[in-house]
Amino acid sequence: MATPVKVKLEADQTHYFCTCGKSTDGVLCDGSHKGTTYRPKLFTVDTTKEYSLCACKQSGNLPFCDGTHRKV
Numbered sequence: 001m002a003t004p005v006k007v008k009l010e011a012d013q014t015h016y017f018c019t020c021g022k023s024t025d026g027v028l029c030d031g032s033h034k035g036t037t038y039r040p041k042l043f044t045v046d047t048t049k050e051y052s053l054c055a056c057k058q059s060g061n062l063p064f065c066d067g068t069h070r071k072v
């Protein structure tokens, strides 16, 4: 079971959510998707703070954890 990863994100900057699951931290793209059909999901946040990002990739509110990992 992939549990969420807490990451501090800066407001009003583009962040790249890993959709392939191969990145080192499992949540932010580090280019490991190269050679696959996956592409990172671009997103921003309104407030600079720590967020729980989805590592199981099943959240209904990607890139944020919504607790779905407890059911898969």
Ligand code: FES
Pocket (backbone or CB within 6 Å): 017, 018, 019, 020, 021, 022, 023, 028, 029, 030, 031, 032, 033, 034, 038, 039, 040, 041
């Ligand atoms: S490393 Fe997973 S989408 Fe880029």
